Amino acid sequence: MEVKPTIVTTVPRLFERMHTLIIKNIESGSPAKKRIFYWALGVGRDYVASKKKGIVGPILRTQYAVADRLVLSKLKERTGGRIKFFVSGGAALSRELGEFFESVGIMIVEGYGMTESSPVISANRSDDYKFGSVGKPLNNVQVKIDEDGEILTRGPHVMLGYYKNKEATAEAIDKDGWLHTGDVGHFDTDGFIVITDRKKHLFVNSGGKNIAPQPIENLLQQSKFVDQIVLIGDKKRFNTALIVPDFDNLKEFANEHHLQYRSEEDLLADEKVNDAVRKDINDLQRDLAKYEQVRRFKLLPVPFTIENGDLTPTLKVKRKVVEQKYADLIESMYK
Missing domain, CATH: 3.30.300.30 (ANL, C-terminal domain)
Structure with a gap:
């Protein structure tokens, strides 16, 4: 059965395997194929950087059109051809992977949350994102960093508690209503949340x-x-x-x-x-x-x-x- 999704939610492991297969296929090809691929990837990277600044010159625009026709569009077609963006969660996506797929024209946005928070706490947006982060808190969602670096969240998204388990609820949610996520992280200078690791790890x-x-x-x-x-x-x-x-x-x-x-x-x-x-x-x-x-x-x-x-x-x-x-x-x- 042929599937052509527009939005896909998955884990970083999928992107790691996709990247490995793409590079392996290119490296096993002819020298000309490798040169064209890495040229197109570089053009894609420059195009993305210029587009973020709001200035794409005519030469770069022409180069990108050629790169897209020769290489980038073929890679995008392998995802079904209609993908608007991927959503990555469950683990950290490396900055390098995010930037690689962005250069190809495949957008990956990371979100963050847990079942106890209904489940989203923060998310990158297609028009406001930063690789290496899990985005900014959603509206009406409070987030703060505890003294030991743990990420805490409070708001209408937080669960009432664990079913018939008051002890577990008291461990997860403190007297002030903050849910302790078990993740360690910080806010960067632009207000994006960066997760370091699980506290227990x-x-x-x-x-x-x-x-x-x-x-x-x-x-x-x-x-x-x-x-x-x-x-x-x-x-x-x-x-x-x-x-x-x-x-x-x-x-x-x-x-x-x-x-x-x-x-x-x-x-x-x-x-x-x-x-x-x-x-x-x-x-x-x-x-x-x-x-x-x-x-x-x-x-x-x-x-x-x-x-x-x-x-x-x-x-x-x-x-x-x-x-x-x-x-x-x-x-x-x-x-």
Whole structure:
């Protein structure tokens, strides 16, 4: 059945896979195809930037028309051809992904909320948005940041309480009517809400440094070799990571460098493969503070999935489950 939606609500994982498939298809093409694609992407980026300023010159307008005809329109057509915008929620969308699809002509807006808030608290709008944020609070929705950084919200959108569970209700909603979301974040200078991580996911290393894993994981997932990643470091001397690699890209690297392997396990154990992943990670994390950087990692042969119990139905990693499952492997990285 053919479907041509106008608005689609989904999670960041879909956009990550779309981006991976697009880049993989381009990189496997001819040099001419690659040049045209990246030229069109650059034109799209310039066009968006100029349009935001309200000034699009005739040369750029002509270039964009050509780029759209040759490349951009074909990518948009793959979404059904009628998409006005995508709505992303459930987890943080990286700024880089948002800007990539914006350059292509595919708008992604992020919103934020929870079931207890009916469910929307804030949202980016098609005419007022900022990648890396979850937008501004809706009308009649109050939001404030608590002393510990937790996002609190109050207003007619907040639930009355949990059904026949006064204790849980009292934990979630304080005496002044503020719903405690469990998320940590802040307002930027333009009034957009930026979420750092879930409060329960923050950890403190053995040196007393507070670390939010999600932004670091999002950064390192930009590596073509990294499909999924879980940062480890609670009460530890340094950060490590469990990485589910992109096997297609690993195999392509191995073939280009004439590496011999019989199985995916052989591939993961290869020193040159690990060196390539390490180089990518180090390049991406060079601007992070030393205590935020990943010092060691292990490549996993099996992905995190809903079926094996590692992911929630909304594709979020169950950190405690993963840490318990790979406890021995994690411990080996600290020896």
